[in-house]
Amino acid sequence: MNKYTFALLFSFISTIFHSQIEDFKNNYTPLMSSGTLPEIYTKSASEKTNADLDALHKTKGVSNRSAKEKFYLNSNFSQDRVLRSGKILFNSPLSTYVNKVVDEVFKSSPELRKQLQIFIVKSDVVNAYCFDNGIILINIGLLAQLDNEAQLAFILSHEASHFVKKHSLEGYVHSNARRGRFSTNVDWDEYKYSQESELEADIQGVKFFKESKYSYKGIPGAFNVLKYSYLPFDEIPFEKTFFEDSNLVFPADYFLKQTAPIKKEEDYDDSKSSHPNIKKRKEAVGKELGEFSEDGREKFILDQNEFYKIREASRFELCRIGLLDRDYAACLYNCYMLQKKYPANEYLKTTIGKALFEVAALKAPENWNYRKVLSVDVLDNSESKSVYYDYDAKEGSSQQVYHLLNKMDANQMAVFAMNYNWKLRKELKEQNKTVNRICDSLFVLLALNNDKDITYFNRTTRKDYLNDLLGKGPAKSDTAKKVQKLTSLADLDEADSDSKIKRIESSKVESELKDLGNKDSLATSKLDQYFDKYVFADFLNDQVFVNKYKAAVVVHEQVVADSKKLKPNPSYTNKGGLGIDKIVVLDPFYLKFDQRNGGSIRYFSSDEKLNEYSDVLKENAQMAGLEFDYVDFRTLKTGDMDKYNDFTVLNDWMGEFLNHNFSTNALVMNNDAAKMLQEKYKTKYMLWTGVIGVKVPKQNVGAAILATFLLYPAPFTIPYLLKKEEITYYVAVLYNLENNKVQFYQTVNMRLSDTRDFLNAFVYDTMNKIKKQPKYKK
Numbered sequence: 001m002n003k004y005t006f007a008l009l010f011s012f013i014s015t016i017f018h019s020q021i022e023d024f025k026n027n028y029t030p031l032m033s034s035g036t037l038p039e040i041y042t043k044s045a046s047e048k049t050n051a052d053l054d055a056l057h058k059t060k061g062v063s064n065r066s067a068k069e070k071f072y073l074n075s076n077f078s079q080d081r082v083l084r085s086g087k088i089l090f091n092s093p094l095s096t097y098v099n100k101v102v103d104e105v106f107k108s109s110p111e112l113r114k115q116l117q118i119f120i121v122k123s124d125v126v127n128a129y130c131f132d133n134g135i136i137l138i139n140i141g142l143l144a145q146l147d148n149e150a151q152l153a154f155i156l157s158h159e160a161s162h163f164v165k166k167h168s169l170e171g172y173v174h175s176n177a178r179r180g181r182f183s184t185n186v187d188w189d190e191y192k193y194s195q196e197s198e199l200e201a202d203i204q205g206v207k208f209f210k211e212s213k214y215s216y217k218g219i220p221g222a223f224n225v226l227k228y229s230y231l232p233f234d235e236i237p238f239e240k241t242f243f244e245d246s247n248l249v250f251p252a253d254y255f256l257k258q259t260a261p262i263k264k265e266e267d268y269d270d271s272k273s274s275h276p277n278i279k280k281r282k283e284a285v286g287k288e289l290g291e292f293s294e295d296g297r298e299k300f301i302l303d304q305n306e307f308y309k310i311r312e313a314s315r316f317e318l319c320r321i322g323l324l325d326r327d328y329a330a331c332l333y334n335c336y337m338l339q340k341k342y343p344a345n346e347y348l349k350t351t352i353g354k355a356l357f358e359v360a361a362l363k364a365p366e367n368w369n370y371r372k373v374l375s376v377d378v379l380d381n382s383e384s385k386s387v388y389y390d391y392d393a394k395e396g397s398s399q400q401v402y403h404l405l406n407k408m409d410a411n412q413m414a415v416f417a418m419n420y421n422w423k424l425r426k427e428l429k430e431q432n433k434t435v436n437r438i439c440d441s442l443f444v445l446l447a448l449n450n451d452k453d454i455t456y457f458n459r460t461t462r463k464d465y466l467n468d469l470l471g472k473g474p475a476k477s478d479t480a481k482k483v484q485k486l487t488s489l490a491d492l493d494e495a496d497s498d499s500k501i502k503r504i505e506s507s508k509v510e511s512e513l514k515d516l517g518n519k520d521s522l523a524t525s526k527l528d529q530y531f532d533k534y535v536f537a538d539f540l541n542d543q544v545f546v547n548k549y550k551a552a553v554v555v556h557e558q559v560v561a562d563s564k565k566l567k568p569n570p571s572y573t574n575k576g577g578l579g580i581d582k583i584v585v586l587d588p589f590y591l592k593f594d595q596r597n598g599g600s601i602r603y604f605s606s607d608e609k610l611n612e613y614s615d616v617l618k619e620n621a622q623m624a625g626l627e628f629d630y631v632d633f634r635t636l637k638t639g640d641m642d643k644y645n646d647f648t649v650l651n652d653w654m655g656e657f658l659n660h661n662f663s664t665n666a667l668v669m670n671n672d673a674a675k676m677l678q679e680k681y682k683t684k685y686m687l688w689t690g691v692i693g694v695k696v697p698k699q700n701v702g703a704a705i706l707a708t709f710l711l712y713p714a715p716f717t718i719p720y721l722l723k724k725e726e727i728t729y730y731v732a733v734l735y736n737l738e739n740n741k742v743q744f745y746q747t748v749n750m751r752l753s754d755t756r757d758f759l760n761a762f763v764y765d766t767m768n769k770i771k772k773q774p775k776y777k778k
Contacts, residue, residue: 024338028316028347032645035091036638038117040135044634045080046607049073071132075168077603079131082121084587084633086651089120089140090641097302097310098138098152104301105153106160108211116160124321124330126229130159132168140321144233144314145225148299149307150218154209158222161204167197195276199284206288215297219285227264227278231396232330233315235262236337238400247462248419248535251528254407259399260392319351323669324652326362326659328355329405333398346428350435353424354669356417357438361667363410364449411450415532418442422539434671440548441667447552454540454549461537465527577774578744582627582683583734586650588613589690596697609754610634613691616759624767629681649676650686653737667740674737685743689732689766693754696725728754732766744770 040048052072056062082088089095098118106113115134124141131137136159146152162168193201209219240255266279275281300307315338322331332355339348391402408416421438430436446452458465527534539545590610592602614632621628631647653670678684730748735741746766752758 024312024316024342024345026342026344026346028313028345030320031089031092031094031313031317033088033090033092033641033648035641037090037636037641037644039638040117041083041636041644042638044607045077046604048080049076049603052076071168073603075132077601079133079135082137086648087122089122090644092120093313094120094138094140094143094310097306098143098156100302101149101152102156104214105156105208105212109208112160112164116163122317122321124318124325124327126226128155128159130162130168132163132166134163136160136163140314140317141229142225143311144318145229146307146311147221147225148215148218149302149304150214150216150299151222151225152218153212153214154205154219154222157205157208157212158201160208161201162193162197165197165200165204167193167201193274195274198275199281202281202285203288206285213297213301215294215299216289216292217294217299219289220282223278223282223285227266228262230264231262232333232337232398233318234337235396236340237397238333238336240400242336243416243420245419245423247537248416249462249531250404251407251531254404256400256403259397260395262395264395316347319348323351323354323358324656324659326358326656328359329402330398331355332405333401336401346432349424349427350432353417353421353435353438356413356420357442357667358669359405360410360414360417360442360445363408363413364445365410366449411446411452412532414442414445414450415535418446419535422545434669437671438667443548443552444555447549448555453553454546456533457536457540458533459537459540460534462527462531462534465534577772578734578770579773580626580683580685580734580743580770582629582681583685583687583770584629584631584650584677584681584683585617585687585689586631586654587633587647588617588688591690591692593692593694596695609691609693612756613759616756616763617689620760620764621767623764624771626767626771628687646676646680654686654688654735657735657740668737671737677737684736684738685770686735686737687732687770688735689763691731691754691759692729694727694729696727725751726753727751728758730759730762732763734770 049072053069056065056068056072062068095118098120102113102116102118106116117135119135119137120143121137121139123139124144125139126141126145127139128142129137136156142155143152206219209216240250244250266277266282268277276284315334319331319334319338322328322334332352335348335352335355339345339352342348391399391406394402405413418439421435421442425432425435425439428435447454460468536545588610590606590613592605592609594600594602611634614630614634617628631643631650633647636644636647649670653668653674656668656670674684677686728748728750730746732744732746733742734744736743746762746769748762750758
């Protein structure tokens with residue numbers, strides 16, 4: 001590479017870096033992949049497996065050949081599942097930085113460096129993993145927890161050691177031999193290393209680390225990061241006043257007097273863990289290090305500011321991941337810690353608003369009448385949609401957030417969420433469409449789901465209510481006191497502050513307050529029971545707020561009236577006829593299982609049938625006159641990064657939707673998907689579809705064999721014995737990304753083989769129902 005080319009490349013990477021990681025002070029844009037896709041994406045799992053098997057067959061004297069064949073089969077298809085998850089970030093500032101650290105660590109091992117590929121995974125788990133082909137996965141959760149570059153360097157040394165020592169292959173062979181059978185079910189536990197392998201990787205990692213110029217302090221530091229990996233990325237006390245204002249003050253018992261102490265020890269029981277405990281690992285590494293010097297070694301070799309930008313971006317990404325994964329308490333605490341540093345950041349503010357809404361939505365009771373009146377067709381789950389936060393199991397300051405969310409009932413949570421989002425709406429001058437949408441949804445939650453009329457809320461401010469409770473009354477100016485007119489016995493009684501009764505009552509109140517140890521605690525205790533009633537006191541002077549709330553109440557009244565006209569427990573059947581002209585098909589799936597011998601995935605057969613199924617979808621859409629675009633992982637080429645990003649956005653949307661368990665209350669906050677679909681693909685509908693074919697054991701095989709020899713002529717029973725027993729499951733779900741609903745679904749479960757004719761019949765039926773015009777019947 002000449003100097004000119006290198007300069008252009010450096011300039012390009014720098015531009016990407018600064019465009020994706022901007023000043024965190026005011027806003028943040030979630031990271032996206034850029035550049036070109038790696039070559040590994042252009043080959044199917046079948047192609048990669050065949051190449052590995054060919055190489056294995058050409059090698060003489062291979063022990064455990066059968067186990068290794070199964071390992072390559074499992075490894076390649078499992079790796080393919082990871083790559084197709086949409087969770088991998090390519091050519092992002094994070095991967096660029098980590099690659100530069102890898103360059104530093106393996107300067108003295110250039111051949112090994114060439115074999116290592118770094119992929120960043122959008123996961124909050126504090127971990128890294130190395131595949132047998134040199135692909136190292138680094139989770140964003142790990143980057144968010146690091147204190148310095150040297151810690152990352154040692155973790156990379158450790159993961160590369162797994163590759164050099166071939167631990168993935170040896171661990172698989174060993175675990176299968178121990179079980180005495182083979183299983184091709186995808187399970188990441190299959191690829192966990194043994195404790196012996198982990199210690200060996202630590203020791204070899206030290207050897208690699210010694211060849212670098214990184215400070216040895218990074219080694220125990222890395223272990224400490226792993227030791228406390230179950231905690232958030234920082235430990236900052238959560239202040240009760242963060243969400244409070246003059247009208248919203250949480251009851252005292254909604255906050256813990258003291259959070260649970262952090263108790264993690266290094267010498268814990270590791271008998272059921274794949275990793276040795278931290279104490280054992282530090283001791284083993286200490287022996288390998290022996291005597292050493294820190295001379296010439298640094299915690300940071302690259303630009304220190306770059307490290308902190310990478311770590312900060314990772315922490316912002318954790319806020320987004322928490323939202324997608326429905327870990328709202330973690331999301332809120334992460335946002336809280338970041339907002340202490342960046343109080344004006346709009347991304348953090350809106351993410352908090354989204355998280356509060358989702359908790360309120362999931363706590364709110366379902367309004368089934370509302371669903372029936374609108375004939376909303378979704379895949380229902382009859383289980384409760386309530387959200388529970390196990391704060392007892394948490395340690396450290398974040399426990400306060402889990403406890404707070406646990407204490408609040410559905411209405412309190414909805415009021416809390418509205419209070420935050422309505423103030424944010426005003427702060428952002430009603431320009432943020434997501435916040436506006438959240439507020440509108442909260443009006444519905446309050447009026448419809450929680451059945452709260454606007455009259456439930458008090459126009460009296462919390463301060464005035466407390467004053468009234470204490471006999472002080474609302475504060476008046478001196479001028480008002482001078483011109484006060486006493487026109488009734490009640491006025492005279494209130495004005496007579498020196499009366500015996502007043503002194504007695506005042507004395508009783510003061511006595512009770514002293515007993516509670518707080519001058520206002522008696523009044524406060526009376527207020528706490530219905531603290532949510534006074535939160536909207538100021539909002540009720542805002543005519544826009546009042547009008548929106550009243551509109552939601554009207555909807556509620558209409559739903560109640562309409563629901564009474566319905567027959568008891570009506571049954572709605574989706575008859576199709578949607579009149580939709582265009583859809584996007586998202587990454588169809590096809591799985592073939594064989595349950596006759598313990599159960600296994602038939603990987604090669606699945607891959608072949610998926611190719612056939614893609615053709616079936618295209619052909620039948622054309623026959624039905626339905627226009628559609630593919631966002632299909634298998635069709636991606638190295639230059640299709642835009643398509644890959646489309647895939648990740650849509651996949652995130654569907655993942656978040658499914659995490660909501662089809663709740664009609666919750667909203668999918670990843671609404672970039674809907675916007676992208678409508679602008680780029682000119683549709684708001686996304687079809688997710690696939691097939692599962694299962695070979696099952698025959699019924700009454702013994703009787704058939706016996707009958708062959710004793711009762712019936714062979715021509716009648718032998719065909720039964722030769723016939724394959726199969727069950728085929730077909731599913732098609734059409735999502736409306738604009739209103740977060742399942743627009744249409746179709747499922748088939750038949751004891752038939754998944755022939756081409758079977759696929760054509762049901763796929764055409766689906767496409768035709770989506771395309772044809774609706775027919776309205778009473």
